[in-house]
Amino acid sequence: MNPIFLILIFAVATTVGYFIIKNVPSLLHTPLMSGMNALSGITILGAIAAVGLSVTAARQQDVLPGQILGGLAVVAATVNVVGGFGVTHRMLKMFDKKKKEDKQP
Amino acid sequence: MTSTLYYIICAVLSVTVLLGISMMSKVKTAVWGNIISAISVFTGIVVTLLYNQIISVGSIYVYMLIGIIIGSTFAVRVKMIQMPQLVALLNGVGGLASALVGILTLLGVGQLVSDFPVFSDVTAVLAIVVGIVTLVGSLVAAGKLHRLLSQRPVIWKNHSVVLNLSLVLLAVSVIYAAFVGNIFGASTDVAIILLISIVVSALFGFAFSIRVGGADMPITISLLNSLSGVAGAIAGMAIGDILLVSVGGIVGASGLFLTQIMCRSMNRNLMDILTGKTTIKKSSSPVEEIKEKVSEKQPENRGNLSDGEILKAAKSVIIVPGYGMALAQAQHWVRQLADKLAANGADVRYAIHPVAGRMPGHMNVLLAEADVPYEQLYEMDAINGDFKNTDAVIVIGANDVLNPAARDAVGTPIYGMPVLNVDEAKEIFICNFDLNPGYAGVENPLYTKKSGVHLMLGDAKDSLSKMIDWLNDCD
Numbered sequence: 001m002n003p004i005f006l007i008l009i010f011a012v013a014t015t016v017g018y019f020i021i022k023n024v025p026s027l028l029h030t031p032l033m034s035g036m037n038a039l040s041g042i043t044i045l046g047a048i049a050a051v052g053l054s055v056t057a058a059r060q061q062d063v064l065p066g067q068i069l070g071g072l073a074v075v076a077a078t079v080n081v082v083g084g085f086g087v088t089h090r091m092l093k094m095f096d097k098k099k100k101e102d103k104q105p
Numbered sequence: 106m107t108s109t110l111y112y113i114i115c116a117v118l119s120v121t122v123l124l125g126i127s128m129m130s131k132v133k134t135a136v137w138g139n140i141i142s143a144i145s146v147f148t149g150i151v152v153t154l155l156y157n158q159i160i161s162v163g164s165i166y167v168y169m170l171i172g173i174i175i176g177s178t179f180a181v182r183v184k185m186i187q188m189p190q191l192v193a194l195l196n197g198v199g200g201l202a203s204a205l206v207g208i209l210t211l212l213g214v215g216q217l218v219s220d221f222p223v224f225s226d227v228t229a230v231l232a233i234v235v236g237i238v239t240l241v242g243s244l245v246a247a248g249k250l251h252r253l254l255s256q257r258p259v260i261w262k263n264h265s266v267v268l269n270l271s272l273v274l275l276a277v278s279v280i281y282a283a284f285v286g287n288i289f290g291a292s293t294d295v296a297i298i299l300l301i302s303i304v305v306s307a308l309f310g311f312a313f314s315i316r317v318g319g320a321d322m323p324i325t326i327s328l329l330n331s332l333s334g335v336a337g338a339i340a341g342m343a344i345g346d347i348l349l350v351s352v353g354g355i356v357g358a359s360g361l362f363l364t365q366i367m368c369r370s371m372n373r374n375l376m377d378i379l380t381g382k383t384t385i386k387k388s389s390s391p392v393e394e395i396k397e398k399v400s401e402k403q404p405e406n407r408g409n410l411s412d413g414e415i416l417k418a419a420k421s422v423i424i425v426p427g428y429g430m431a432l433a434q435a436q437h438w439v440r441q442l443a444d445k446l447a448a449n450g451a452d453v454r455y456a457i458h459p460v461a462g463r464m465p466g467h468m469n470v471l472l473a474e475a476d477v478p479y480e481q482l483y484e485m486d487a488i489n490g491d492f493k494n495t496d497a498v499i500v501i502g503a504n505d506v507l508n509p510a511a512r513d514a515v516g517t518p519i520y521g522m523p524v525l526n527v528d529e530a531k532e533i534f535i536c537n538f539d540l541n542p543g544y545a546g547v548e549n550p551l552y553t554k555k556s557g558v559h560l561m562l563g564d565a566k567d568s569l570s571k572m573i574d575w576l577n578d579c580d
Contacts (some may be wrong), residue, residue: 003224004340009493010354013119013338017355020123021362023130026459026484029363029466032129033193034332035139036359039122040199042146042352045153046206046344051168052159054215066215071168073205076175078172079179080199085143088181089190094185094473 031091038084044077106156106428114152119351121145123135128187165466174219185474186431189464190250193243196333200275203336207232210343223283226342227442230282232340234306239332246325257437278302322463324367331360363465370459372522412559413575419496421452426468427461429502433565442569445576454481456488456525458506493529498536503564508549516548536561536568
């Protein structure tokens with residue numbers, strides 16, 4: 001992938017993201033933050049690829065560091081993704097729950 | 106899977122992530138927004154496995170399973186009050202993952218051969234640096250929030266020297282990465298760069314976050330959140346994965362945006378916090394003048410009503426929660442009191458200052474946990490004009506965010522910080538633990554106001570249950 005292309009994608013994503021996030025009210029800033037937090041675990045893709053390719057590349061000396069470092073990276077990123085989306089879901093449920101309860105009485 | 110198809114899928118997933126985030130702007134759609142983002146990441150994982158033809162590598166699933174177990178335990182067990190430190194901790198592990206990907210790239214382990222080795226090496230070192238700074242900074246922040254470390258800012262003698270020197274060293278190691286193999290031969294170069302970048306960025310992360318005090322945490326966490334995204338994006342550049350770059354960029358932007366909001370609402374300059382200017386000037390004179398002004402503002406126009414009668418007579422009430430409410434775990438008592446007041450015919454609303462608590466939106470989450478309907482939660486700007494028409498304000502564990510000194514006391518650290526106009530209300534009940542100045546160290550003139558202020562010191566739960574008793578007695 002051409003570096004210029006990658007930097008361009010970064011610039012576009014940052015700008016578009018910034019304007020979309022501006023619409024989120026401060027009421028939801030904590031869930032927004034933990035949701036973003038979960039998304040930063042997207043590094044899991046890189047970690048998985050590294051672990052997998054270290055095995056399939058058939059270079060014996062790569063397997064061990066790939067499994068140790070890459071494995072640690074996959075574990076860390078998965079904790080980030082699962083933990084992040086999990087708590088975000090819990091919090092958002094809390095906000096939404098009251099909506100229904102309020103309508104009942 | 107061809108690379109064209111792969112890029113198309115990555116582009117689509119970037120858009121669905123953005124869609125998910127934009128759905129986070131409304132309470133009703135937010136749950137689905139979060140689920141869409143989660144599905145996008147999951148799809149990304151599957152696509153990565155297919156594209157790299159590594160779906161048969163069993164160990165990946167083992168690692169993921171371990172991560173799922175740890176992550177979901179966190180997600181289920183954490184209490185809402187602990188949310189800031191959990192977010193900090195998760196930021197940290199995200200940073201660690203990005204740094205590890207950077208290390209693997211630099212070592213050339215498990216990578217497709219890059220067409221642009223220099224770009225790849227430089228971004229790999231950058232990913233290591235940003236990732237490790239995020240990891241160590243987040244761990245310190247989480248430690249402070251969890252009270253494992255002192256909340257006070259720790260300032261070393263040569264703090265700025267350490268920070269600047271480590272920045273220079275990091276810059277050198279990043280630049281050096283561009284010449285890997287050209288000077289001393291690849292293997293020694295990589296080892297040196299790895300050593301310098303890891304050790305120095307850990308030092309930098311530690312030095313910068315140890316200096317941040319408790320109340321500046323919302324800003325620090327937002328900033329670390331941004332950094333964890335940026336680390337992911339840079340790691341993506343190193344391995345040439347566009348999904349990492351785009352999603353990481355989005356996260357970086359969001360963290361930066363929240364950091365901006367926090368800085369603005371605290372009247373702090375980001376650079377001041379990063380360079381540790383938590384200087385607390387003791388300037389008593391301007392506050393003294395305001396004290397007089399504030400106490401003169403309201404003539405004694407009430408009879409000899411008891412506090413309970415005043416509260417019972419109130420037809421409109423605004424509750425102002427602060428970090429003290431979180432510390433006392435008093436949000437359920439707040440809800441009970443609000444219910445009593447509402448049963449009494451009062452219109453109850455909550456005024457939320459943007460930096461109340463230890464992370465953006467912290468108060469909203471705590472109140473939501475106590476089943477307070479979110480329609481009753483008002484942002485500062487939406488409710489500030491209403492304080493003057495309000496019969497009673499109940500302050501629970503908040504201080505700086507309602508200190509009128511912020512408006513007039515030139516030279517105090519909080520001067521110019523937007524505050525809630527609590528002092529305009531007719532009657533103010535303050536349930537704070539003590540009368541010490543808040544984090545900013547500026548005395549609150551409200552405490553010495555002669556009329557209309559009812560101080561209820563001690564544990565917020567006790568004060569609140571006392572108020573609930575008053576209302577019961579009156580029935």
